[in-house]
Amino acid sequence: MNQPCRLVHGEVLGERYVIDRVIGEGGMSCVYLAEDLKLPGKMWAVKESLAEPGTQKAVQDEAQLLIKLSHPRLPRIVDYFHVQSTGYIYLVMDFIQGMNLEKYFRGFRGNVNPEFIMELTEQLLDVLEYLHNHEPQVIFRDLKPSNIMLTDQLEVRLIDFGIARSYKQESGEDTVKLGTVGFAAPEQYGGRQSDARSDLYGLGALLLYLSTNGKFSEWITGVERHIRGDLPRELVPVIRKLLQYAPEHRYQSAAEVRSALSRQQPVATNRAGSQPGKVAGTLVAAVLGASSGVGTTHSCIAFGHFLAANYGRVAVVEMSAKSTAFTRIQEIAEGGRLGAIRKFEVNGIHFWRQTARTEVISLLGGSYDAVVLDLGAYRDSDRIEEFLRADLPIVIGSGAEWRQHDVVTLARMLSRHPQPGRVYALPLAGEETIQEMKKLLGTNNVQSLPLQLDPFEVQDSSREAFSRLFQEYLPTVERKRRFRFRKS
Template identity: 40%
Template sequence: MLAEGDVIAGRYRIEHLIGQGGMSHVYLAGDLKLPGKLWAIKEMTARMPRELQLEEEAALLIAMNHHRLPRIVDFWSSDSEGRSYLVMDYIEGVHLDQHVRRLGRSFKLEMLIGIGVQICEGLHYLHSRKPPIIHRDLKPSNLLIDGKGEIRFVDFGIARKFRPDGLEDTIKLGTIGFAAPEQYGGRQSDGRADLYSLGAVLLYLGTHCKYTEFTTEAMNLLAKNGFSRLAPTIEKLLHSFPEERFQTAQEAGAALAKLLERPQAGGVRVRNKVRAEEAGEVVPGRSIVIAVMGAGPGVGATHTAVSLAHSLARYSRRVAVLELDPRATAFERIFHRLGAEGRHSRQLPNRRARMEGVDYIRTSSRVEMLDLFAEDYTYLICDLGSSRRKDLLEEFVRADLAILVGSAVAWRVDELELFSTDAPGQIKRSPVYCLPLATGTDVSRLQKSLDTKQVFTLPAESNPFVPGQAMEMALLQACSEVLPQGIRPVKRGFWLSSKK
């Protein structure tokens, strides 16, 4: 074993041991070339079967790129004692079983479902590789949850590529209680083995780390802990025969996400809600989602989203503006500014801040966004930036109102016209076009070329956190079709309603 202070590869200084198994040790290490940078270093002993050499794990991970998987930065093997070393991102978090024990009764259904959905995201990526990657050792101690609530996979020691011509696994490994029956002989394990392990993980967490088999006792404890809605899904995941389980991680994730749908207040049935939303209607009793996207870079999508949020906050107590593009940095700069001023803001957990009646939230997953519906916001304003990422375009499509911010200058108007070819599926309503500083002539010209009346100019506004009356009127006019009657603009001013 390595000791504190040891330096390996002339670069990595060992801080302390952070984990170990029967065949490996994981250390926290500082980087002598990048002071302050920490890495996790996995040391594998020489006494390993050929199929489990660290080279295999390194080769698998280096070829992958997903936010739920560790990033490999260095690898070497065969030191004087035959050991191998893998250097990867250090993820500051806790194992899932430790996380649940710490929360105790505060661990709720929505949290457990969210964990399951995130695990499915990682499994879907692995199983979609060509050939598919099978994890084979999914368990709470191989999954971390960080301070942002994100799930990260941290050990791929016995993962392998699926071989369509293989009759059974070369080696039979996995953790008893979490490994699928087919991993112990007679059949080759495929992606459905990982789904069995997912079911065992969910059952284990839902019974507060007591059961991994779906027995009567486990089912009763699951119900007692408030997770009875998950029981049918877990039971299907834990079926002994792979063909009786969910067949893909994507299918399992969709089934879990569906459990997050909440019945509407006032006796509105879920199926009526679905029909209404499919027809493009805003259903009373839930958050109104307004997506704001830029037709190109630098057109003012974030400025528009922030101005809209603060305009609506004058009529509702519950407004949030969300930054959904994980590569965006606007909210980070806003948070820094708020922290520096420290007068008009209140810092909240989970990448949040509150200013002038609006919650600013950085979120990087659909699950996090779904959780916000449980917080009873009246309006959720989604800042999607100007990226053409598929997941962001999908949020634009499914929003109650989609606002496309663009430029009216002659050499950029084609960005607005080309956008419709990028947007997938059917948008609930035709998008509303907002053009900062456009003239009346510009608006008329674009209404004609875009074949829509939903084109609006936005006036100059130097302070989006406290928008002036002209900006407020323009934005509420653009959003009028999804606003309640009480704050819809009329010819002279607005009908003002009290905050609700």
């Protein structure tokens, strides 16, 4: 476009969206922040693009397609305008707070956490699989760092659909060659139509870029020498296959890539064939309450103290921004003082209050031997992904008859995500209740937790129960340590 943004502060688009300011600008578009007059306080991102003569119908069809897309990794596109007098088109979509991957990457000087790269890959495969399985199939075609937004919790959003298109079976090649040099597949520059495999090439280019500290995005002779040594070396053949010149020589679907990665990466969880107590990297136990008031935080603290007798460095992490439990504990532990630093120590264990996902990924990068994630109650938690990826996912529920429904309901919601190691722990539940819940939940991974008055001082009865709970993850030799909560 090479033209300045047309809209100015205070201008109203479509009698509804008040332009606040420009928040993004590129060669083909401009993005504004706008307030919704019908929903005061609601802010949207408005993307402005110039439609080429004769392409208005195609652009309108594409906009209608994008409006129908619905996926957590995609911003909602809620409105569309075509201003006939100027030829400009406008897409109104979710305003994503955070920063793009390019800025995030530069902030780390190209040396981002290895766990971050693998988590990013999984999220991108998730959204690409959705787009490619959509009817009609949608090809993103420009998977570059500046088009990937990261929320404050490091969750991915693809933000620029300016060159996304639906795949047309009868078309021989793309009419317009678009994409960012270095990240776009060879076929996007002519010869054949781009398809799902083009996006997979873009994924490979992005992975290579991140894996070489930003030095390479194309597979050339000797590039392996520049791939970071702290990444799984098994990742190299996956990237190499993604970057094959001919589409037929690449992986053919996002599902194939995911399958290849799961076969080649060391599995962090203790599944069949792994050795008890042998977890690659940090042991992660994620604790999710079936409802509020069942003792989720109480259990997390007790778990943390129990694990500290078996692991050197242990952290208990509060992942709910609304929770105040760790704030109260920090005030007691530090004599009423509460500074800006959200990490504090009690009896040799680190507590992290109101922790964002950004920090959690850093914590899992080797800072601790074991981490307990307090995810809070299920209905108040937006951290279900942490639960699903944990080595030991634990659901805390009530054994009371009138609250058993909460546990069963949560189990049904989680049934779409198979987790062989998921455990249901019911404080104070009797043996009869445990047997009944095993039948209702369809699993033997249900156990009772005894009365634990002080979570900072693990009693013998609790220690026995926790040993059963964590039995596959405990080192052979247990280092005995006793703790008392300092109330100074």
